[in-house]
Amino acid sequence: MNLWIQLKMHGVHVPHHKNTAAMPAVIMDCPKSVTIPMSMHIGTPARPLVKVGEYVKMGQRIAEADGFVSSPVHASISGTVKKIDSFLASNGRRIPAITIESDGLMARCESLEPPVYHNQQEFLQTLTDSGIVGLGGAGFPTSVKLTVKNMAKIDAVIVNGAECEPYITSDTRTMLDQSRLVMEGARILQHQLKAPKILFAIEDNKPECIALFEKLCAAEDAMEVCSLPSMYPQGGEKVLIYHTMGRLVPEGKLPIDVGAIVINVTTLASIARYLEHGLPLVRKCITVDGSAVKEPKNVVAPIGASLADVFAFCGGFKAEPKKVLYGGPMMGIAVPDLSEPILKNTNAILAFAEDEATPPKTTACIRCGRCIGHCPLRLMPAEVEDAYAAGDVEKLAALKVNLCMECGCCSYICPAHRPLVQTNRLAKAKVAAYLREQKQKEAAAK
Template sequence: MFRRNLFRGGAHLPHLKTTADHPTVVMPPPNKVIIPLLQHMGVICEPTVQEGDFVQVGQIIGDSHKAMAAPVHSSVSGTVTNVDFQLWAGGIQVLTVEIETDGLQTPLKTLVPPTITNKAEFLAAVRVSGLVGLGGAGFPAHVKLSPPPGAKIDTLIINAAECEPYITSDYREILENSSNLLGGIQLLMRQLGLSRCIIGIEDNKPAAIAELKKVCGRAKGVSVMPLPTRYPQGAEKMLIWATTRRSVPTGKFPSDVNVIVMNVTSVSFLAEFAKTGMPLVKKKVTVAGPCVAHPQNVEVRIGTPLKDVFAFAGGFSSQPRKVIMGGPMMGVAQHSLETAVVKHTNALLAFGSEDGELPEASACIRCGRCSDACPMSLLPLELHRAALRNNLEDLSKYGTMACMECGCCSFVCPSKIHLVQAIRLGKTQLRIAAARTLARAEGAAK
């Protein structure tokens, strides 16, 4: 039986939102930005600049003719000093543009607010803006806003849940830019022909709820829905269930249940872009964790090296063991502070050895807590076993690819078994197997 607006499973996490009451501080541009040409889910962009070129703020430095891509822009004015492959988190080599800033922040002269008189112009403008899902997923926004023909979208859901510990960048966006948020919502509703919008937000954020009700809640068709605070309330499927009681089947998309979900900061950015024509070149980032001297939200230029962001936040109060981009549950550990803030970076967290080390696992006591906590109704222990044995049949049978890597199973496991890490491995095994099958099929067809 579901409690009101509460999905199955999940976990109660400590909030640790120590930066919630600190207004965002704007960081000056760094001496050098490092901008990867893959900052979205999809295909990598081709560079449109080369070493020695002078670029201005908002100038395109990478783009692709493929649908699943978003253009990448320079966040500073200055000189391109390098275009080459670099190692990014997750062990992937990505073509990356380095730009030495001239300190002038000269905007590209040709940038003007986009002309938006119909849906086609709107979608083209969203693409030009370079927007991707800013909640962490990095899905190209123009693709998300173009559901397949036949989809009968009737509701826009704004994701303001921000359910991971520490992160408060969306929260600060609501408090500091609520009029932009309303402008973005109205722009989306008008251009997509929608009459209903629900803003879903966890009920542990009373100040943001009050602000949303004051600024957005009185607009036609817009409602603010406080939701129980339970991780992962902000996961797309959980949020859709909580706000509309619609369940997205495995392998399906929000458009299959007639909704579009947009992150709150993404929507706010759209309104700003419509006013100024300045594409996505900066990002609000929560800089926190036990090792950060002065935890705060910082507005940074995309491409700012992590070491510069931490230095701006007062440096480290103690030596970090692990630095994570994103939240402690779903974020990605960084191998170096020489990597940089990208479009969907919402937090940079630094942990000492107490929180940064993986605990040693002991034997499974078959308590079943991992299955109870799984919001996708999976059997994490079976997935773990199948992955460790590279058992492709079981990995498929138990629905490995449906795992959204929320980490609830690992969090609740009393034996500290590294469940989610093994499941990620299992997903990679399945992807490799699928790629091999495809390659064999293509070879046979020649």
């Protein structure tokens, strides 16, 4: 069934580069060590439970959630805790992390078994214990996302299989190789959330996935496939809700406020796997690709494995990598060091040779308005750039820069190659700092 809305949100058409779409995921060899950050999710970092010198087994909880919006962390290999220290992450922040030296056995923690739950509250606690977070990139703790006070507000659960970023095919392989787990996860959520319907949102550049899930949904109650045109950023939460349900998420509101819950397809499969086997989130399917990679493939890697180890498993490099990214070329983050680890929400690592890594020369804005015309949320990046350069925080707030989802459409479409999305990020931070300062002044005045 095609529920494409006639008046669509805007975006851009990018080259797909889905080079690994036909490659089933391969399980990576056990690395010699892993470095597992305590913050791989939105919210408070997890609190370590182990000590240096302690022996741990795969699946053992090594850090506990420290607050409601947090997530526990589990050992992805068996071995000895060698270090508990902070490391400089690619986002510039120092994050506490636990380094485990492997014993080569990948011995599983004996206490792991399929969880038992009898009601929704116990189900949500089970999800918290699993360490599962949003695996599409955001990393929001899944148990928190699914904590809905009034379940009657839910009109649909949207399973996000759009995977609109170029190069990335890990979700595609989840849909093709783990369709049983995806469907089981959908049934579980449908029951626990009392959702009237499940919508599988898949871009039309994945005809195999669409055909498979149309066949699977035909045997289910209130489950259907939404075949959506291939457009970036089709997988953005607000874009997806509009293009499947025809509903706009208002400023300052959440998807549940318009009757929707959006969950990534790999997150859904991970929920079903945990409930079936009891093994928490300790490994992740990622796409390894880019012009510098010798053997692009989809890899199942332990959380905390270094990028260097993952690239080595893919044959290393055929050209010197001039730029390495966590994620895709549109929203990915540049990685300064190959010692950086695979995170829970890493869905790809890309390495590009010099000819693709060198950015084009930036020239003056020609006031063409393309950035405005292609922004999914109809923001005005060129105006934001001017206001930011002028230090006009009030104008930045009036331009609603905080609504920016940082999809990168503006930078991609700009003929002058202006770094618009980067400016938007800086502008958002400036507005946030200004609002904090205003609150402090108001509090002090009382």
